[in-house]
Amino acid sequence: MKEDTCNDYYSMPDERGHFGIYGGKFVAETLMEPIEELRQAYEKVKTDEKFQAAFDKDLADYVGRPSPLYHAERWSNELGGAQIYLKREDLNHTGAHKINNTIGQGLLAKYMGKKRIIAETGAGQHGVASATVAARLGMECVVYMGEEDVKRQAPNVYRMKLLGAKVVPVTSGSRTLKDALNEAMRDWVTNIDNTFYIIGTVAGPHPYPAMVRDFQTVIGREAKRQILEKAGRLPDALVACVGGGSNAIGLFHPFLGDEDVKMYGVEGAGDGIDTPNHAAPLCAGSSGVLHGNRTYLMEDDNGQIIETHCVSAGLDYPGVGPEHAWLKDCGRANYVAITDKEALAAFHELTLTEGIIPALESSHALAYAAKLAKTMDKDKIIIINLSGRGDKDINTIAEIEGIEL
């Protein structure tokens, strides 16, 4: 379904927040004016030198950017194919790429004079990153988290509490990320006057998908500069995991115009995409409307959203950012899926060969890149977005493997 909107990968979203047929502003009337105010504020700060300088300074001095681009030589040799470089977002303050976005939105909240921050979280990384920013800006912070996720990500729940945030377990629906998002939307609509909603991925109504992307493209801009320095050329392929798609679009976007760079977004296949238990809307879903935008969804024939399954909470989401939906239809990026089992194997592989404990989300990207590398020559280059570190997942992994800590 290659449309003519695919001619220019930097032309999206259009004025109405559409990426081709995807995206848009599917929200209740109460939120229409607030998201318009947000859009206008964001448009202003985009070209505001003082704002951008403050953002860059925080990324450097507080987050610790640029994050290294690390040549995983030992693992590359073991795989026997392409050279693998890891973009080390796991080394960021708070341990994942999520902080890039929360720094940006936190500054915007301050700019807009908001005093209260709310956020949804799945793995807890975005919740921690939001709580971190709120602590630093002296703002109240409430984080919505599915009851299931509160259980599987206990260390992050405690971190958020230490940071002064209130964590609200969400007991409606499937009790995971999508329900946390519903609940955050309900809070937002109720407290619209003083509250800024920091969405953690490239989903939600316009301008969120574009705004979160813009805050995350620092990943791809750095990676491009770093690979040119280290290897003297652009990579052959980029690989990133896709929950909502923020770390993936952050890496992909600056390379979209480089036609020879292939891109692979990796979804959670759970027990397999031929089973009902997965979280792979791009690979096995269909188009629909959820959480403010039109995109690929996991849904049944009646338009009800289906419960997803993925070992990593951060990928356990039935939708995906609308720009990915568009890039898929354009054929610019490829979307694939990795099972829980494959991700767990890759988790151990990287830990043992490189001494890096990756997040379970990122392990999906690692597992796919490992397969891909084997099909490529040794002089080829793959950059993987190592979106987060795995400390938060050790309880989950121990439990799966029957080990008592």
Place this chain on the structure above:
Amino acid sequence: MSRLQASFETLKAARKTALIPYITAGDPHPSVTVNLMHDMVQAGANILELGIPFSDPMAEGPVIQLACERALKHNVSLTDVLGMVKEFRSKDNNTPIVLMGYTNPVEVMGYEKFAKAAASSGVDGLILVDLPPEEGADLISALKVNKIDMIFLLAPTSTDERMQLICDQASGFVYYVSLKGVTGSANLDVASVVKKVEQIRGHTSIPVGVGFGIRDAESAAQVASVADAVVVGSALVNRIAENADNPEEMSKQVCALLSSMREAMDK
């Protein structure tokens, strides 16, 4: 003349305000819905708002969220909801029915297919909470062809500019969401509702309904003094939930609340 238009004109002539109860189709069981609809008309309802159950009802408070969950336990689909309307129509061809829900079930069925099926089942209007006019062009035209009114929401945050944009596309009636919040909230501020309704009337001559936060005879009567229609939802759904195992008692409780509202509104 459409059923909605006829209903509003009759009420206007009698100097009455429309009472619009909301229930979720299939809550707590698909077998109770059509009977309950008839009973509510007997108790003084003029227009019925029937909720299409959705897995992710973002604008609903806990009461209607749970109603959706109860209905979805029985896999109540949009097709089933249309079937209930059709069954209702076999005995009542006058009371207007407005469906209320979220975009995705309608989108997945397909706009044209939905509009045709809804019209032939006897649906008069549609409210989709998460479909502002900016995203609604295709659906609006499909509905128009089939003579179904697209009913848009207005909110406390709507600017004059938005009110105009929305009123220009609205038909049937416009629905003013009386508070910043989800359904079933308790912070209804009557004075500000009065002001907003006046402001809306500056933009349109079609009827103005008010909903969210109306829970008893007193609040219904207060809102009725300025609005053309009063919508009550969570307060009824609560009574449905409390009597889920006893359809007779459920109907009695629901109708008692409606009658008390009717009486207070007509005073």
